[in-house]
Amino acid sequence: MTAVIWSIAGSDNSGGAGIQADLQTISQLGALAPLHLCTLVTAVTAQGPAGLIACQSVDVRLLQQQAQSLLPEHAPAVIKTGLLCNPQQLDWVIGLVQQLKQQNPQLLVVCDPVKQCSSGGELSELQPQHWQRFWPYVDVLTPNLPELQYLSSQTNPATAADWLLQQGVKAVLIKGGHSDSALAQDQLRINPAFRYRGFPAYPQQVTLASPKLAGNRHGTGCVLSAALAGALAQGFALEDAFVLAKVYIQQGIQQAVQLGNYCHNGHRAVDASSTLPQLHCAVPAQPLSFPPLSAPLGLYLVLPDYATLALAVAAGAKTVQLRLKQQTDVELRRQISAAITLCRQHQVQLFINDHWQLAIELGAYGVHLGQEDVDQANLQAIAHAGLRLGLSCHGLYKLLRAEQLQPSYLAIGAVFATQTKDMSGKLQGLDKLPLYRQLFRQRPLVAIGGITPQNAAAVLSTGIRHLALVSAFVQAEYKPAFVRQLQQLIEEFPHAD
Numbered sequence: 001m002t003a004v005i006w007s008i009a010g011s012d013n014s015g016g017a018g019i020q021a022d023l024q025t026i027s028q029l030g031a032l033a034p035l036h037l038c039t040l041v042t043a044v045t046a047q048g049p050a051g052l053i054a055c056q057s058v059d060v061r062l063l064q065q066q067a068q069s070l071l072p073e074h075a076p077a078v079i080k081t082g083l084l085c086n087p088q089q090l091d092w093v094i095g096l097v098q099q100l101k102q103q104n105p106q107l108l109v110v111c112d113p114v115k116q117c118s119s120g121g122e123l124s125e126l127q128p129q130h131w132q133r134f135w136p137y138v139d140v141l142t143p144n145l146p147e148l149q150y151l152s153s154q155t156n157p158a159t160a161a162d163w164l165l166q167q168g169v170k171a172v173l174i175k176g177g178h179s180d181s182a183l184a185q186d187q188l189r190i191n192p193a194f195r196y197r198g199f200p201a202y203p204q205q206v207t208l209a210s211p212k213l214a215g216n217r218h219g220t221g222c223v224l225s226a227a228l229a230g231a232l233a234q235g236f237a238l239e240d241a242f243v244l245a246k247v248y249i250q251q252g253i254q255q256a257v258q259l260g261n262y263c264h265n266g267h268r269a270v271d272a273s274s275t276l277p278q279l280h281c282a283v284p285a286q287p288l289s290f291p292p293l294s295a296p297l298g299l300y301l302v303l304p305d306y307a308t309l310a311l312a313v314a315a316g317a318k319t320v321q322l323r324l325k326q327q328t329d330v331e332l333r334r335q336i337s338a339a340i341t342l343c344r345q346h347q348v349q350l351f352i353n354d355h356w357q358l359a360i361e362l363g364a365y366g367v368h369l370g371q372e373d374v375d376q377a378n379l380q381a382i383a384h385a386g387l388r389l390g391l392s393c394h395g396l397y398k399l400l401r402a403e404q405l406q407p408s409y410l411a412i413g414a415v416f417a418t419q420t421k422d423m424s425g426k427l428q429g430l431d432k433l434p435l436y437r438q439l440f441r442q443r444p445l446v447a448i449g450g451i452t453p454q455n456a457a458a459v460l461s462t463g464i465r466h467l468a469l470v471s472a473f474v475q476a477e478y479k480p481a482f483v484r485q486l487q488q489l490i491e492e493f494p495h496a497d
């Protein structure tokens with residue numbers, strides 16, 4: 001289904017910022033999942049390298065007509081506000097958002113509190129006190145550093161953002177482009193009350209950095225906010241939308257359009273040639289090194305006990321995981337040890353889920369950990385022992401976090417609904433898989449969650465080459481045929497690249 005976004009913002013006749021930036025950004029992001037941008041123009045500006053020449057605000061009656069003409073068929077999933085010129089326009093936006101949020105509590109509001117034009121010149125008459133009433137309706141506020149300081153009267157960006165969170169804003173994305181740092185560092189700070197489609201964000205603070213490039217840049221703030229709004233409308237969780245928006249702006253800056261002294265962002269769809277930003281805090285102090293896989297994962301059977309694992313090996317499985325959940329210490333040791341011996345005999349790649357100490361002690365081939373488990377595990381010890389490492393991921397942010405640990409493989413899920421594990425709020429669907437595959441193309445990527453022989457081809461057609469599953473195997477009546485059929489499908493699937 002096509003998600004509709006409303007951009008309530010000013011026209012930038014030079015084409016780099018405002019409504020024009022939003023249109024270009026949303027049109028490129030639409031390559032991932034269908035988006036449609038409706039524009040409600042708040043002002044017509046005349047601006048260029050020489051600065052702001054004129055800014056004429058639009059009357060609120062005309063704003064109202066623009067909104068009315070769109071309802072109900074073009075009701076928004078996300079509203080992005082850019083330049084709001086005066087208290088009348090802001091009050092009108094507050095009324096509109098109140099009404100639309102009542103009709104659709106899932107509606108998200110991304111507010112880019114545009115104040116000045118990047119070449120100089122005040123665009124908005126709004127004072128900090130005018131904004132106060134709007135804050136409780138704003139889901140994500142995306143100020144640059146001067147705007148943040150102006151709106152909060154605080155000089156420290158983190159304190160300023162936290163003050164805005166206390167005023168009712170649900171999340172603040174601090175755009176760090178105006179800092180003196182050698183890196184373009186943006187930080188998302190999220191109020192614990194933030195919910196998207198009923199689920200909280202994780203974690204509550206994310207900092208992403210990319211190399212800063214010189215130049216008199218124009219419109220980068222609008223593009224980052226628009227990309228965030230677009231990704232949210234496509235159903236990405238907030239932290240994932242932030243990663244995607246950062247990838248988009250980073251490549252737009254790298255491929256900027258230089259016109260005289262003016263530098264506009266380039267616009268290009270995110271694809272396999274896009275580079276990933278760096279996630280602060282996830283880079284280990286000393287680089288870790290995990291061995292690569294000896295063979296492609298292919299069909300990867302995740303098994304609840306040794307007895308089922310033995311059936312999988314007898315059926316011809318070449319990659320398995322022992323996922324023991326409720327066994328006693330004695331049982332854990334017995335089953336892990338038996339699985340290691342059996343898999344060595346049959347040259348099967350065996351991953352031990354969760355129990356990394358026993359996996360090291362007993363000499364397993366590899367360990368599989370969830371991202372919550374990573375915080376408790378000693379990754380150095382796993383790496384030093386020469387064990388492979390697989391990491392679970394539920395979206396772009398977690399893929400990025402896991403990728404920075406350079407594991408032997410990444411697992412993405414749950415693709416479909418599953419009875420095996422509570423994955424509520426973490427369902428990925430099929431649509432996002434091609435993007436994940438493209439952005440993390442250097443790492444083996446296995447999909448998991450609700451995969452069966454019936455839907456396996458649909459997962460493979462997203463570009464994913466490895467499939468992990470639990471219940472479809474456990475329930476299969478004739479296991480060797482089940483394994484052969486899926487192994488053959490995976491090996492012979494015609495991938496485009």
Ligand SMILES: Cc1ncc(COP(=O)(O)OP(=O)(O)O)c(N)n1
Nearest residue numbers: 302353368369370371392411448468
């Ligand atoms: C291949 C693969 N992918 C994901 C998981 C899930 O691991 P985790 O998030 O640690 O959850 P539990 O399996 O421990 O419940 C997995 N085990 N294997």
Ligand SMILES: Cc1ncsc1CCOP(=O)(O)O
Nearest residue numbers: 413418420449450469470471
């Ligand atoms: C362990 C796990 N991690 C993400 S989904 C999942 C369960 C997959 O099980 P099934 O193949 O039965 O849906």
Ligand SMILES: [Mg+2]
Nearest residue numbers: 354369370373
């Ligand atoms: Mg686990």
